[in-house]
Amino acid sequence: MASELPPIPPVIAAEELAKKGEVPPGPGPVTEGIPGREGADKIRRTITYVVLAAVSLLFFVPFFWSISTSLKTLPEAAGFDLLPADPSFRAYREAITTFNFGRYFLNSVFLASVVTGFNLFLASLGGYAFARLRFPGREVLFFLVLGTLMIPHELRLVPVFQMLSEFPVTHWNLLGSYQGYILINLVGATNLFLMRQYFLTIPKDYEEAAKLDGAGYFKTYLRVMLPLAGPALAAITILTFQGTWNDFFWPLVIFLGDETKYTLPLGINQFRSQYSTQWPELMSASILAILPIFALYVFFQRYFIAGITSAGVKG
């Protein structure tokens, strides 16, 4: 299975190279040096930039348009002026106070943070054991972990729904509770895989030094291995936080009918079905949902890339 799984690719390793001033490998640079082709290259280059600019525009226009609308008044939003005549944050205030998006926002922050926390702890703990500790059945168990990647969410819908409505043995009703959502998202196989791959790249000397100092396994994990695994932890943080923050399916299944538990995606959907044409409020809610992830991505991007890259090397 481990070899079956496509190696997690070294995403944008070249960006790291570029930062160091090296030109990454690629089909582009090679043709440059061929004599007599400068003219053709220049034309090709110009065309490339024009196309790139046009495509970027296509990727940005919808967002630009929604930001612009979120700053407009309702009557203004019916027109097609590129920029609001008198930009104001009125729609944002409305969305947060009148329409409960403040609550949905906090729910999203809470769930995404807790789920990310559990994933960081359990994936690193399990990843460390699978990478470093020797115990009978280790390979089989790791194979099982990767096997979960093939089980589609939707197949789990009915069983999980039933399980949460009356939890086996304890008879808790976890449907509609934060605990229910957190429980089914405690740890993801991708995260555990990432952690294991990263730990495999760390030289054993560090642990041996810790062992000589008399440190136990847990202490070695906590004090020696975790601090060395920063990039992998950063990658897990962004992947899990984004996944939970954007999740639509499970919150819909678990929180349906209880608006106080809604996350931003559910809130946006609910708002749209009730006030479909209040575009400024709807767009400001959508921007509120996108901004934190955007910020997180920008902030963690460097570590994220390093984490994924190192996992790919051993993948």
Next chain:
Amino acid sequence: MATEARTERSIGSERVREALVGYAFVFLPLASFLIFFFYPLGYAFYISYFDWGPLGKIETLGLENYRDLADDELFHKALKNTLRYTAVVVPCQMALGLTLAVVVNQALRGRTFFRAAFYFPSLASSAAITAVALYILASDGLLNALIGTDKAWFAESGTALESIMGLNIWTTSGTMMLFYLAALQAIPTDVYEAAAIDGAKSWRTFWRITFPLLKPGHFFVGVVSVIGSLQVFDQAFIVSGGGGGPNYSTMTVVLYLYNQAINDVRFGYAAAVGVILFALIFTLTVVQRLVFGRMEAA
């Protein structure tokens, strides 16, 4: 002799200790996978053989749920929509993702910016991005204003599914670009240098060298894209308010499963839909493996 035995014993007990600690460390993650993945998998197969309601077993049906699905016209419609969606979205995503990756893999000025720009739609949640799309594709929205029509794109059965296709090609091609970019960078530079020395034109270099060398990338992107497409739900649910309208043009397999389970509480029937989806995903993944595996051998 005595000391040797003691060392052996202490090494042995150290081994046991390490194993016990290992089990302790993997216990919680494994328990979570067993309870929330493997148990549901078996349970879904199990209850698909019953008429299963909110309170449990009503009647043993054997394969009848599956026979009913074979005659269920709405399920057929959902399956057809999903397959049509997959057949359009997967090639577009792959082509667009590859094109963008090749372009931003060149030594361009502002390359980092372009990469970020193309990836940007992939960051947003389906709910937020669908809200934006509903706004832009509304009958009095920006798109109609730009092209001079007044079509309600998501509200007409002839364009609703196509609009979702367009939306998702747009939002996910950035992710596919990243995957392809990684695959491109795994190709050694000397391959290109050899081609340049031979005087190969860049277009030819791409088709003769880069494209075949990207096989692992094609496989990975293909699998991810097919699995994602077969599970399309969020956008269809949001656009149609859960009903799959207009005229069931946005009814997908997962939306059908959701409605059977949550609205009609036909758990056994819904589980059977899930099993069929699982079988479909599994088969297509194996087929892709065979196709790209053979290419690798060639």
